[in-house]
Amino acid sequence: DLLVFAAASLKTALDEIKTGQSIVPPAQVKISYAASSALAKQIEAGAPADLFLSADLDWMDYVERKKLVKPGTRGTLLGNRIVLIAPAGSKASVKIAPGFDLAGLLGKDGRLAMADVNAVPAGKYGKAALQALQVWPSVQPRLAQGENVRATLLLVARGEAPAGIVYASDAAVEKNVRALDAFPANTHPPILYPAAQLSDSRHPQAAAWLAGLRSAAAKAVFAKNGFTVIAAHAATN
Amino acid sequence: MLSLTPEETTAILLSLKVASVATLGSLPFGVLIAWLLARKTFPGKALLDALVHLPLIIPPVVTGYLLLLLFGKRGPLGSWLAEIGIVFAFRWTGAALACAVMGFPLLVRAIRLSMEAVDPRLEAAGRTLGAHPALVFLTVTLPLSLPGILAGVVLSFARAFGEFGATVTFVSNIPGETQTLPTAIYTFTQVPGGDAQALRLTLISIAIAAVAILLSELLARRSARRVLG
Amino acid sequence: MLSLTPEETTAILLSLKVASVATLGSLPFGVLIAWLLARKTFPGKALLDALVHLPLIIPPVVTGYLLLLLFGKRGPLGSWLAEIGIVFAFRWTGAALACAVMGFPLLVRAIRLSMEAVDPRLEAAGRTLGAHPALVFLTVTLPLSLPGILAGVVLSFARAFGEFGATVTFVSNIPGETQTLPTAIYTFTQVPGGDAQALRLTLISIAIAAVAILLSELLARRSARRVLG
Amino acid sequence: MSLEIDIAHDYGGFALQAQFACAPGLTALFGRSGAGKTTLVNAIAGLLTPQRARISINGRVLADTGNGINVPPHQRRIGYVFQDARLFPHLTVRNNLLYGRFFARRDDDIDFGHIVDLLGIAQLLQRRPATLSGGEKQRVAIGRALLSRPELLLMDEPLASLDGARKDEILPYLERLRDELRLPIVYVSHAIPEVTRLADTVVLLSDGRVQAVGSVEDLTARLDLFPLTGRYEAGAVLNATLVRHDEAWGLSVLQTRAGDVMVPRLERALGTALRIRIRARDVTLALTPPTGTSALNILPGTVAELQPSSEGAPQVEVRLDCHGDTVLARVTRLSADRLDLQPGKPVYAMIKTVALDGGSLGGRGR
């Protein structure tokens, strides 16, 4: 079987692509979804995976440094954006700009839901953006950092937190939240989902399957799920 | 390697507080439920029994999610409790609640096991000596269940000390408020190259918990010696 | 709502297999360690005691990672075991190992608690009747520890049935091989809109585990009735 | 007190069906192993809820299944010395002893120090039950029940594993409790000497049924009950009054209808009503008043009835009528033949004074 290690956030899209008609070559494919960190360490420990789809660059770099990526196969598959969200019923409206009143949006004792700002990519990007916009010091004591983006989303969706920062792809699917505004792309490092074939991969269709993920049909599915499709020329990242 | 950052010290102290409060706070309920399960028959007992085990079966993240639904600011229980001044959301109390819930099956099982081993004939003797059943429970059943209570406390404490999934989902990871040792460890595991740091904190965590376990063993042995002579 | 996808059916069956193998496989070791802790004194006993509790204290992700380091294909134990044909890495056996390790403290504690409650005078009686201490253990101590063994098995099974952090870190989440019910649930919690799915699987998981728990209760009650008359 | 009992309980395999009322004082429950004694006592204590029960003490109804009354054990104010000691293993001997007293919350008219001394457990007070010897446990259990200040005392073979000397210390104390504090006692025992010495009423249980109820005098003299009471221990009980002390020889003289009986010196006031049990095996019969023997007591009477102890046994039990009192004698068939014993025949019963010792003499309750 072709074994794909993919970041858990890609599940909806990848499952659709896997079962969809003729997007990728028909093959016995198994996809193991987990945190990028876990997958990377498993690859390091000799996991029999063929492809690795990471949710951030750091863990792909980690794997590549260990010489576990088949040279020339790494490319950027997708992009994403981070957005500021509020519960669906919220009346708030803000325009993200340098120094915007994020703390005011949180009210007296509200908290800003984010993924872990030191460990989870979405959190790291959010922190970078807030720093660039010079609002970081005003909200830093008022963070509620989740284990991952999903936890963040949940806090806002349940109204526990009046605002949060998540991927656009997440906000697009969750009905109970409303995206207030997207963070400008230049306020944080690019959010990219790299993909690569692993050096131990012997599966004959691995390369073709990876290519299939970049097909137009696949891109349509990704786009539908809120991801940014990266132009072909950036694929060599 | 063992010099701690202020943030880590805070996390350790918080973990101790959370685990202690979780364990001691759930103890009365644990004793009560264990007693019901060990000594009573009533309709719905099987249900209660299964319910107590739930936090073991349900993935911690889901437990955290359910706690959020129930005890969050908007949750049915959370909003009601907030009115009487009890707030769990984003507070260390919430972390304690999560840990208490996660450790509860362990606490109950251990106490129940010991209670079931208490000879009902001793309880009968207590009653013939004029003690109300509630007093018999306090003066006979409970002291004789001490091994189980200690074991339950140890398990629950250890579990609380290591709990992370439900806690972080329920009350997030707020340094100084809800960032316990395991949350801090988790953070390190998520950054490339953070292994060493994670391992360091893990060792600290183990050392602290080990001391707690050993203390409890000493206590248990002393109480056993008293009973066995 | 309860119609299952083939993948889910696979995950359920796999979970059952993993949890059963984990529990039954660890049982002999659990009994042995429980006996050592309950009845013997030896240097390093306190250490062993603390060691047994480790999987409770260490965050599951770290436990999974340590298992990966030890039992992975390149790990010191994993490479050695691979030579004699035992492979854990990325196999269901690995999931079972992870679950066994996570449930081990619960298993040992429950059994130990029951063993400590066995009256040593009965064991002495067995010995005067000519039974070798090992046979006394098998014919007296062990049967009388049955409540604890059952409780330990239930706790360990339930834990295994809900275990996710260590499993997914150690053996990943490969459908049909290592994707157990909790890891499948986890995957759903990681995608937007997966909540309903996650909840559905959680309910299924609860239902199955509840049946297992109730069965064990019946067994326990029957064996208790036999002893108490 | 009057204790009224009507109980039916079926374990499946063993059924207890007991109905009787007892006079004030001490009621002895007597019966073979497995006869249902402990079951009955448990029902009185409220530890067993029989399928049908009506139990009342002095009119206070403790249980009545008909009316749904079932006073819980802790409100029955019944002290229970269990067949197994059932000491609390986590408490010291002292705290075991004080347990009931604490919950009884009553005036301290039973003295802790006195009971501890009586039972010889003063040096054990700091110990825990696990290290006590069998008899020590039993003594602590007796003390615990006594100190709970019960209104009824249930004792299930309380002296079974005590040595004779200790028994001789405890029995008079039980007698005093019965008489001075008017504490009713239900006493289970296999030891006839204990029973006859203490009991006002004897209840004979056999296979879960009450075989006979009556005064000690009646039951121990009934020849048909010997298979249950035991042949060896057969004897008759006479009511007596203490009329004289003979200080010089250390003897006391008791007056009975049958005649005066000399017994070893009793520490009782003149005029005390007593019971004296004369075991059939201790009675030698003679046709003429014997002289020149060491037997001090010679009671004239007439043979009332002869009955072989059992089919083909070498002995016969001879019931004598001695001026209205019954005296039982057991003699061999050979002797009966040689002496030509027949109902109506006048004979002399010889009884040694030393045969009438502690086990045969009991203070009479009320």
Place this chain on the structure above:
Amino acid sequence: MSLEIDIAHDYGGFALQAQFACAPGLTALFGRSGAGKTTLVNAIAGLLTPQRARISINGRVLADTGNGINVPPHQRRIGYVFQDARLFPHLTVRNNLLYGRFFARRDDDIDFGHIVDLLGIAQLLQRRPATLSGGEKQRVAIGRALLSRPELLLMDEPLASLDGARKDEILPYLERLRDELRLPIVYVSHAIPEVTRLADTVVLLSDGRVQAVGSVEDLTARLDLFPLTGRYEAGAVLNATLVRHDEAWGLSVLQTRAGDVMVPRLERALGTALRIRIRARDVTLALTPPTGTSALNILPGTVAELQPSSEGAPQVEVRLDCHGDTVLARVTRLSADRLDLQPGKPVYAMIKTVALDGGSLGGRGR
């Protein structure tokens, strides 16, 4: 068998120090509650490792702290009837009984059915110990120990909570085990009748020390031990030979040096050597050979010694020399005075045949 014991053990507060050797047969351990009987028996079984011990049976050393020998309990082949029954609660009565037999792995010369019948536990075989009565538990425990085919049997108050009738069934069986299977038995009891009937050697323990060791004959006749053995039970033991059965009257005649003694019919072969115990309280003294009485046994003798039972007691113990055999009689001081008893004075000891029943007659070991 010869059992040699030399044990010292200190619990802190209680110290046992016992050194003695016993003759083959049954050794009775006798002593007050807390004297150290159970401790001693536990040491023999190997359940207690004394601070100093040398224990051997027939030369087989079971423990020798000097040489570091300590045979583990399961290899000692010692059957132990515990003071508390200690049945296995998870096994049926049947499996409790079979437990030891299974591990003994020896030829089945002890019959399961027979023992079950003897102990009257046939209808209990499917039950579990929790539902048994106190005496039923005790009987199962006896059966379990017997069926393990031990080479030495330790019995710690095995009959304490059994009724007289049941005792009378079990005691002869123990006698048979002792004599026919030559099974040595160490028997702890508070009941002198049991002890004297069965014992070849009596060990008197008091406060952890051996007070006296000797044959039943010696010890029960030793006047100085009465405070420990109990006055009530004082008596002398005569060696006898069964010389005649009197089928018509259901009697047997025993020959002793003191003279012929008639006892109730014994189911023994003529010529059997027996022991007969005559309790001092059962002996009436007469100055002339009594006639016309129901007492069948009249032994002539001379007064050898008079001793007051205790300071100021109303009785004296009279030791008679009857043609070389010792007979003890207890009479009041008054009688002694009236009869003018003096050493050297010829007297006649009258003993009722019915007083010489089950409790007094024991088969003689070897």
